[in-house]
Amino acid sequence: MVKSSPPADSLSWSLTEGIDATHLVLDSIRLGRSESRTQIEERTGLGRAVVAQRIAELVARGLVSEAGAQASTGGRPARRLRFRAQAGCLLAVDLGATSMDVAITDLAGDIVGHANEAADIAQGPDVILTRVEELLDGQLATHPGRPIYGIGLGVPGPVEFSTGRPVSPPIMPGWDEYPIRERLAARYGAPVWVDNDVNVMAMGEWRKGVAVGHRNSVFVKIGTGIGAGLISDGVLHRGSQGAAGDVGHIQVGDERSITCRCGNVGCLEALAGGHAIGRDAELVARAGRSARLAELLEREGRITAEGVAVAARHGDRASVELLARSGRLVGGMLAGIVNFFNPSLIVVGGGVSASGDGLLAAIRESVYRRSLPLATRELSIVRSGLGGFAGVIGAAAIAADELFGRDRLAVTLAGAAGGPPSASTAASDYSDPRQEGAGAPMKAGQPVVARVGRMEEKGR
Numbered sequence: 001m002v003k004s005s006p007p008a009d010s011l012s013w014s015l016t017e018g019i020d021a022t023h024l025v026l027d028s029i030r031l032g033r034s035e036s037r038t039q040i041e042e043r044t045g046l047g048r049a050v051v052a053q054r055i056a057e058l059v060a061r062g063l064v065s066e067a068g069a070q071a072s073t074g075g076r077p078a079r080r081l082r083f084r085a086q087a088g089c090l091l092a093v094d095l096g097a098t099s100m101d102v103a104i105t106d107l108a109g110d111i112v113g114h115a116n117e118a119a120d121i122a123q124g125p126d127v128i129l130t131r132v133e134e135l136l137d138g139q140l141a142t143h144p145g146r147p148i149y150g151i152g153l154g155v156p157g158p159v160e161f162s163t164g165r166p167v168s169p170p171i172m173p174g175w176d177e178y179p180i181r182e183r184l185a186a187r188y189g190a191p192v193w194v195d196n197d198v199n200v201m202a203m204g205e206w207r208k209g210v211a212v213g214h215r216n217s218v219f220v221k222i223g224t225g226i227g228a229g230l231i232s233d234g235v236l237h238r239g240s241q242g243a244a245g246d247v248g249h250i251q252v253g254d255e256r257s258i259t260c261r262c263g264n265v266g267c268l269e270a271l272a273g274g275h276a277i278g279r280d281a282e283l284v285a286r287a288g289r290s291a292r293l294a295e296l297l298e299r300e301g302r303i304t305a306e307g308v309a310v311a312a313r314h315g316d317r318a319s320v321e322l323l324a325r326s327g328r329l330v331g332g333m334l335a336g337i338v339n340f341f342n343p344s345l346i347v348v349g350g351g352v353s354a355s356g357d358g359l360l361a362a363i364r365e366s367v368y369r370r371s372l373p374l375a376t377r378e379l380s381i382v383r384s385g386l387g388g389f390a391g392v393i394g395a396a397a398i399a400a401d402e403l404f405g406r407d408r409l410a411v412t413l414a415g416a417a418g419g420p421p422s423a424s425t426a427a428s429d430y431s432d433p434r435q436e437g438a439g440a441p442m443k444a445g446q447p448v449v450a451r452v453g454r455m456e457e458k459g460r
């Protein structure tokens with residue numbers, strides 16, 4: 001809730017009055033849609049005086065700079081407006097079933113530092129988040145001096161976005177309802193947003209990967225499990241509880257012998273996910289239908305989807321067919337999504353998607369054969385462009401969108417007063433409607449300042 005009485009300084013007062021206009025102007029600059037005052041006026045429909053006033057505020061807050069001359073069609077050369085991404089940093093975390101990625105990015109979500117290592121999510125929140133914190137601390141020590149504005153984190157399970165808590169995540173024992181947001185917010189003194197890992201990847205590709213410009217796109221992740229993230233009319237579509245895109249449990253068969261981890265039979269994931277590919281490859285090996293897979297099973301004791309992909313690349317026909325079958329099943333599901341949602345782009349990512357062209361070809365073939373012609377006229381199906389970085393880039397983008405979003409912008413700007421935050425901001429005049437009651441601290445930005453102080457002592 002924003003106070004209605006004027007805060008001490010006039011800058012803050014004008015912010016409370018015109019946060020909608022400020023939001024429009026900042027997003028226009030931040031997302032690279034406009035570079036000059038005239039372009040912002042045209043894009044937002046705001047008047048010249050209002051735009052000038054909002055830009056002056058954003059410059060005073062250290063989030064926008066104005067420099068250089070832009071090519072002009074006559075008259076005075078327009079000065080170019082830039083988002084000052086270096087004004088602070090974001091922490092981004094992408095937790096997978098078997099790996100973790102942490103990154104420090106600038107406020108535009110461009111990676112400044114990154115670390116990756118193998119991890120087993122089933123070890124539980126204490127072990128995993130302690131290691132995440134160690135890796136983040138290492139990155140912060142390597143790249144000191146920037147205030148932490150916010151934190152974005154993706155986990156491989158369903159998340160209630162409004163609270164940031166995992167809800168009955170099937171492959172994350174011990175994580176159900178775990179207060180990830182509260183833990184990281186207390187440690188780093190910055191607001192935290194948690195989302196499903198497929199949503200963060202969809203967001204990464206939409207902001208900086210192959211989906212840039214596609215306002216309606218689907219990201220499908222084929223890893224151990226299968227899930228999808230939807231960008232609908234330029235916005236990440238989470239659904240009413242945050243469960244949108246859980247396509248791995250759509251029924252695509254009725255093999256009663258295979259029970260999915262969700263307890264049902266016939267789920268896409270149980271028939272076509274990475275675990276299913278490995279399991280079926282072992283059956284093929286034991287049945288004597290592939291010498292290469294039999295040798296792999298003998299040597300390793302088990303077969304993974306990656307092993308099948310390697311065998312397929314070496315021409316093992318049984319492996320090629322296992323991946324093609326997975327691709328056909330995923331493609332059949334996607335054909336339903338295409339008819340229902342009419343995206344212009346499908347991005348295929350996740351560990352299994354890197355297995356070669358056969359899988360992608362089978363997906364394409366199924367989608368084009370089973371979707372309506374109008375829905376596929378402009379449809380492209382491509383592999384992820386960001387690969388392993390899609391998650392952290394997307395997590396940073398989600399945090400940035402929330403920080404600079406309409407509902408929170410007053411709080412963020414108050415914390416950013418006068419460029420690099422100082423302890424004397426007017427932030428205590430604001431409270432955050434989104435996180436009130438959710439237990440996350442975003443009081444006054446002081447924890448951020450405290451953190452910066454420590455970093456500066458360490459770094460200089």
Ligand SMILES: [Zn+2]
Nearest residue numbers: 249260262267
């Ligand atoms: Zn299932």
